[in-house]
Amino acid sequence: MDDRSKVRTGLAAVAALCVVATVPGPVGPAWAAPPDGAGEARPYRTAGTSVQGTGEAEGAPLLKPGRGYVDSIAGGEKRHYSVQLDATSGAYVSAVAAPRPGAGVASYRDGLKVTLESPDGTICGNSDRKIEATGVAYPLADYAARQVAPGSVASCRKAGRYLVTVARPAGSQDPARWPLELRLMVEPPVKGGDKEHAPEGSWRTTPPDPPTGKARWRTGGTAFNDARPLSTGVWADQIRPGETHFYRVPVDWGQRLDATAELSAAKTGGTAGVNDALGLRVFNPARGLTKKSSFVAYEGQEARTEVSTIPVAYGNRTARAEYSVRTTSFAGWYYLAVTVSPDVARFFDDVVPLTLRVRVSGTPKPGPTYDGDAVRAGFGLTDADRREAAQGPQTTDDATGVRAGTDNGRLRMVGYVSYAVGGLLLLGLGGWTLAARRRAPAAVAAAPGPGRHRRYGPPSSW
Template identity: 35%
Template structure:
């Protein structure tokens, strides 16, 4: 019995220790204390792109005749062969603006050229192109997830009315460095969405007066937060200084909640490393809006010395921004979660080693929040252009805010529990374990009491 009791105690102690350490690390993250980034625990780094859990598999077709139907209530997973031109189908209401972001994911180790990538267009039943956009790997020559957005906007001259529309996804392949390796199929993630029209007509004049000056970079002690490996798993960030570690070839996703009237500034700094040489586009920082449309990006050349890359200043989030001419302004058109995506070039490993390399993100959010426009219906997915209290709380915890642990962390963050309290909670947990009836310390105390009674 005693052997089984000790075995049970040992197992319970290990589980309790793990939970206690997990809680302590979470508390440290909530109050800004340094902690080991989850990505580094155990020496294992997160894998390549993580597709949306539960994404439906769909096969693109070479013609519109048998194109598979996409439903904005779901996210889809597909693939694209070399030189591929694949069609998918949508049913749209006349009053809805449609967005179809397509993320292409080349296999790990794929050789690519600067002009390789994808092009996405949305077309009506007559074959008229409503829009097209492309995304390429660029000068970094590093394979990574790239996203292009097709869209159908109401109020424009082309592609009006309800009915059947087609999404065309084309793979852009150049010769040279990617000629052999790019023969493999690329993974695709497709996340269609619709935005309803307004209940009342508003201004069609984009805001003209906004401060376009670059603010002073944020200072302060960085807090550790590793990023997600896909849009669906993006880690929440709020204003502040954040730190992570990346190995060459890795891409990490974060999301920042922005209300109507708020605006975002962001920069990323690649830390120093031993070595000599130069790597162009060593670090890439990209910003995407809630429908995964590209907003802005920045990259930096690297010589081993710490260097930042900053996104250009952006206007506050306003509905009327969609009527502007500049692409970076038109894309900041609705409230929701904006995605910051970091990519570290594979080329770094040739000159500066395998890393990991420290990357510091500086995020500033300002502007006066206000109510958004009154929509005549609901967006699909429903919460796409909405910021909730759960979203705001998640920036403190780094989680989605849905689990029990996230609820505890939210209480810590919102309640302002300090590092001293966190330590007391941790030690208090160990006090409880030491008083557990089956613990060795309690067993030893009982043995001493029994021996003393016999001696008397």
């Protein structure tokens, strides 16, 4: 074997050693190292086609069904858009406004309002959402809906071009423009099947006990677009102070969703407790706010908050009840959003251990018969959806997760040692290569015959 072959062989061996040295072994039962938690809280990740809403109703850009759109909105500003609707389908225009994590927001002052008006100016639906925890910036989301059920406003059951207005109130403490995400979902009309609402007694039933047992790792997404699937069970995650994590759960006709979010006890005491530390919200498949918990305090001991929905039934939309009943009126992916206050950083050096306990209960029912493909429109579930929630996609985040509460310091120490070992090995390789090049002239001088003038060693491009 000549010197060039030796160098190449050595390079391969050292590379293999570096790979082995930089892959940490499992830490804790069945969990490997997560990505380093150090760094800023992740913001909401918008997705969609760029659109520019107008300041006036005239010339408002058209939003098409099933597509996402991205804009931005300032404090005290209104943005106008339009949607073309028929006379038979339900319509839901959602808006998500996402202040950056850590922004200076004020409770019940910062907010977002969405309004849908018929061609003649009649208000068909609206929502008005406010930040409910001072100093805790999190995505505000809800929709304005147009219903065509008997008893709804007659002018809102006509075909035509409807106006969508998204407004952010004046007087915000956050001077920045907020990213804005918009989406129109059109629900096909129903031609038969069960259209009754859930029995009234089910609206106030006691939630079942949360699941127990070993937690499975599932890294939360940053938005509705990358929300991670969950099913009944216990799930572990890690969240940075100031972040909001999104998850999605398949809920069928006749089923209800109960969820609990828990923050683990801190290893060290903080300087002071946090009043609005942990919040949990549920959104329906059209991104309408379905249920929310009040933010709970954290003082270094375990804290938890929970939400519960009623069984999903088509007729809930016309029930004489609170919004949480009316918004539980179609099957599909329901979303969980967990927010942790940036002030929780008083108790944790890095990421915060988070546990989710999710239960979907109730026997699935057939539901109504749609005159169209409701699943394709975003209303309903497939067997593949249920399997995905139970098993979860095989992603890098999940494959490299750790159980909540694992000491990341041990993982970083493994990384530092790995880099040191790798650096020493590379220095050795450099010395090996230099020695080989120095030996090459001597080998040429000693070589007999025509080969005397042949050059050995690595090519000049090495």
